[in-house]
Amino acid sequence: MTFTRNMLYSSSFAFIVKFFARTGASLAITALLTSASNAADFNAGTLELNDLWIRASVPGQTNGAGYLQIINPGIAADKLISVQSDAATRVELHTVITEDGVAKMRQVPGIDIPVHGDVKLAPGGYHVMFLQLTGPFKQGSLIPVVLKFEKAGEVRVNFTVKPSTYNPGNQGGAGAHGHGAGMKH
Ligand SMILES: [Cu+2]
Numbered sequence: 001m002t003f004t005r006n007m008l009y010s011s012s013f014a015f016i017v018k019f020f021a022r023t024g025a026s027l028a029i030t031a032l033l034t035s036a037s038n039a040a041d042f043n044a045g046t047l048e049l050n051d052l053w054i055r056a057s058v059p060g061q062t063n064g065a066g067y068l069q070i071i072n073p074g075i076a077a078d079k080l081i082s083v084q085s086d087a088a089t090r091v092e093l094h095t096v097i098t099e100d101g102v103a104k105m106r107q108v109p110g111i112d113i114p115v116h117g118d119v120k121l122a123p124g125g126y127h128v129m130f131l132q133l134t135g136p137f138k139q140g141s142l143i144p145v146v147l148k149f150e151k152a153g154e155v156r157v158n159f160t161v162k163p164s165t166y167n168p169g170n171q172g173g174a175g176a177h178g179h180g181a182g183m184k185h
Pocket of ligand 1: 065106129
């Protein structure tokens with residue numbers, strides 16, 4: 001009996017496939033795949049969070065910086081106001097300013113996410129600052145973090161640990177500032 005039912009199942013499956021192919025339902029399948037590939041890594045309300053990463057720490061490194069892209073396709077501005085993680089004793093939002101030709105990191109109370117904005121936390125600019133790491137950032141591991149937005153609220157995300165030398169795209173040398181021993185807080 002089981003054998004017969006399996007036969008029946010597979011023949012009706014083949015029929016369904018043929019039916020979909022004939023009725024142009026593949027168009028719907030294509031649309032589904034397209035929307036899946038456009039999906040954000042994480043969502044906070046209508047905010048889309050992508051490409052969350054941290055450089056692997058090197059021996060002796062006590063601090064680290066996290067980066068991500070925040071897209072706001074919604075109808076209201078929002079603001080990233082705080083970050084929590086067990087990966088560090090303290091986590092702050094920072095930017096980089098240049099004073100007397102020297103790049104310095106400064107804590108900021110929040111990062112504005114304008115309507116239809118595309119805000120990038122990237123080397124040389126805004127970053128999530130992990131102070132006093134509770135353990136090394138190991139390449140390939142995921143660091144759980146809670147991001148808190150003024151309107152979208154709290155969202156649990158993971159930062160992916162990239163190689164310690166990782167520098168995405170052409171940052172115009174901004175990556176040279178780094179976040180290791182060289183930069184003071
Ligand atoms: Cu910093």
